[in-house]
Amino acid sequence: MVKKRKRLRGTVEKVIKPAHPSQTEKAQIDIKEADDLYREIRVDNVLTDDHGNKDRLEKGDEVDVTIETDSHGGRRKSD
Numbered sequence: 887m888v889k890k891r892k893r894l895r896g897t898v899e900k901v902i903k904p905a906h907p908s909q910t911e912k913a914q915i916d917i918k919e920a921d922d923l924y925r926e927i928r929v930d931n932v933l934t935d936d937h938g939n940k941d942r943l944e945k946g947d948e949v950d951v952t953i954e955t956d957s958h959g960g961r962r963k964s965d
Contacts, residue, residue, distance in 0.1 A: 888957040894919050898947040901931060913943040917951055927951070 894917050902912040913931040933941045943949065 889954055890957070891952055891954040894951045894953070896927075896949045896951050898943045898945055898949065899926065900945055901943065902928065911942070915949060915951065 896915040896917045899914045899916045902914060904911055911931040912928045914926055914928050917925055917927065931942045933943065935941060
C-alpha cells in the first residue's frame with residue numbers, strides 16, 4: 887500500500903497541566919505552516935522512544951507533525 891504524507895514543523899508553545907489527576911497533561915503545538923485560526927493543536931504529552939522509554943515534550947521543543955493517508959485517501963492535484 888502506498889502512503890501519502892506531509893510533514894509540518896511545529897514548536898511546543900506550552901505544556902498544560904491537567905485539571906484533575908486522572909487526566910493527561912497536554913502539549914500545545916504551534917504549527918508554523920497552518921492558517922492563523924488553525925495553527926495550534928493540543929495532544930497528550932506522552933512520547934515513547936524506540937526502546938519503549940516514556941518521555942514528554944517541554945516548552946520550546948521543535949517537533950514534526952506528520953499527516954498520512956493510505957493510497958485510497960486524498961486526490962491527485964490536476965495540472
